[in-house]
Amino acid sequence: METPETDYSRELELRFKAVMEVALDGIITIDERGIIESINQSACRLFEYEESEVIGSNISKLMPTPYSREHDGYINKYHKTGERKIIGIGREVKGLKKSGVIFPIFLNVNEINIGERKIFTGIIHDISAIKKAESDIIEMNMLLEEKIEERTEQLAETINQLLRTNYELKKQISDREAAEEALHLKETELEEALVREKELSELKSRFITMASHEFRTPLSTILSSVSLIERYNTTEQQPQREKHIAKVKNAVDNLSGMLSDILSLSRLEEGRFQVKPVQFEMQKFCHEVVEEMQGLIKSNQHITCSMPDHTVEVYTDSKILKNILYNLLSNAIKYSEQDIDCTLTDDTDSFTIVVEDKGIGISEEDQKQLFGRFYRASNALNIQGTGLGLNIVKKYVDVLNGEMSFESELGKGSTFRFKLPKKHT
Numbered sequence: 001m002e003t004p005e006t007d008y009s010r011e012l013e014l015r016f017k018a019v020m021e022v023a024l025d026g027i028i029t030i031d032e033r034g035i036i037e038s039i040n041q042s043a044c045r046l047f048e049y050e051e052s053e054v055i056g057s058n059i060s061k062l063m064p065t066p067y068s069r070e071h072d073g074y075i076n077k078y079h080k081t082g083e084r085k086i087i088g089i090g091r092e093v094k095g096l097k098k099s100g101v102i103f104p105i106f107l108n109v110n111e112i113n114i115g116e117r118k119i120f121t122g123i124i125h126d127i128s129a130i131k132k133a134e135s136d137i138i139e140m141n142m143l144l145e146e147k148i149e150e151r152t153e154q155l156a157e158t159i160n161q162l163l164r165t166n167y168e169l170k171k172q173i174s175d176r177e178a179a180e181e182a183l184h185l186k187e188t189e190l191e192e193a194l195v196r197e198k199e200l201s202e203l204k205s206r207f208i209t210m211a212s213h214e215f216r217t218p219l220s221t222i223l224s225s226v227s228l229i230e231r232y233n234t235t236e237q238q239p240q241r242e243k244h245i246a247k248v249k250n251a252v253d254n255l256s257g258m259l260s261d262i263l264s265l266s267r268l269e270e271g272r273f274q275v276k277p278v279q280f281e282m283q284k285f286c287h288e289v290v291e292e293m294q295g296l297i298k299s300n301q302h303i304t305c306s307m308p309d310h311t312v313e314v315y316t317d318s319k320i321l322k323n324i325l326y327n328l329l330s331n332a333i334k335y336s337e338q339d340i341d342c343t344l345t346d347d348t349d350s351f352t353i354v355v356e357d358k359g360i361g362i363s364e365e366d367q368k369q370l371f372g373r374f375y376r377a378s379n380a381l382n383i384q385g386t387g388l389g390l391n392i393v394k395k396y397v398d399v400l401n402g403e404m405s406f407e408s409e410l411g412k413g414s415t416f417r418f419k420l421p422k423k424h425t
């Protein structure tokens with residue numbers, strides 16, 4: 001006869017079984033020796049066994065080595081020392097299917113005391129899917145990392161390639177620029193050479209025109225005077241002889257003046273020229289030059305000099321300065337009939353000389369080229385000259401680190417002015 005107690009434990013067992021059967025996780029109970037007492041359907045499916053095939057077997061049947069070998073040792077050790085490896089903690093272990101397949105499980109073991117007896121309940125959760133997902137993620141991660149590494153390498157290579165191309169392009173550009181610059185330089189050099197060549201040929205023809213014209217006048221004067229002198233053979237004809245001798249002297253002076261201008265110019269242009277500064281006093285110097293000009297001035301002409309009351313001491317090349325002043329004064333004499341003014345002013349560190357005449361003047365058109373070699377204004381062609389004087393004057397002023405300027409009005413007169421430092425350095 002069944003007691004109410006037996007009824008109750010029977011009901012409990014049925015309830016436990018019902019819970020076991022509906023549980024999704026595998027549930028296995030073992031005794032203290034590790035012998036399987038019960039196993040639910042989920043666990044059977046998991047391990048691919050029929051319930052009857054595992055009940056009464058050691059739990060190690062469901063474990064791969066080394067777990068199967070070590071399992072009894074765990075239980076014994078736990079009995080002796082109470083040290084827990086799984087019990088009440090739960091851990092990840094491996095399960096062994098009937099087919100021999102090893103698979104990952106999360107095992108949670110609990111100890112249940114039933115009177116004197118101890119049983120262990122293991123709840124087995126299959127984590128194959130999680131593990132698979134984990135390993136898939138790891139694999140994917142690795143793949144991604146590989147891809148990223150590959151892409152990074154490709155990118156680095158592309159960047160390097162770009163940098164190399166950029167460098168090549170820059171080099172090509174700078175090479176092209178250098179070539180263009182060299183070409184441009186050559187072009188400019190050629191253009192300059194062409195201009196020089198043109199200038200030279202123009203100069204040659206101007207020189208030939210000037211020489212044939214200007215040399216012929218004094219030479220024919222010399223020739224006619226000499227043939228006349230030859231004929232004046234009586235003592236009474238001495239005055240005529242003297243007149244023609246003076247004419248010859250004058251013509252020779254003109255010729256040697258022209259030759260010395262040509263010589264000065266070639267010296268200046270070839271750089272065979274040295275400035276030799278000396279200390280002297282300007283007032284005295286101007287008076288001496290004006291005195292020398294007396295032989296050249298026309299009968300109704302005078303040169304008036306205006307100078308400061310105090311002495312103006314300078315340290316410069318007196319020969320060059322004389323040449324400049326001489327040239328300007330002789331032009332003023334040559335191209336005018338009236339008085340000429342020569343003014344010296346003291347400008348502290350420099351001095352200025354102005355030569356002013358009331359002569360034929362220079363047209364605006366001619367003023368543009370006045371300092372050019374052999375250049376002669378259109379209104380001066382019937383007056384003797386080489387067109388070299390002003391060119392030399394300008395070069396001399398430059399050599400003495402000075403400045404030169406002029407103003408002129410056709411038919412009214414001209415003013416030439418130059419300013420030089422008092423102390424040549």
Ligand code: ADP
Pocket residue numbers: 331332335357359360361362370375376377378379380384385386387388389390391413414
């Ligand atoms: P040159 O007097 O021997 O012809 P220059 O070089 O001294 O040569 O002068 C160049 C030209 O400038 C002259 O031919 C003349 O036409 C013009 N010129 C120079 N000085 C004067 C001046 N004081 N008045 C008018 N024309 C002048």
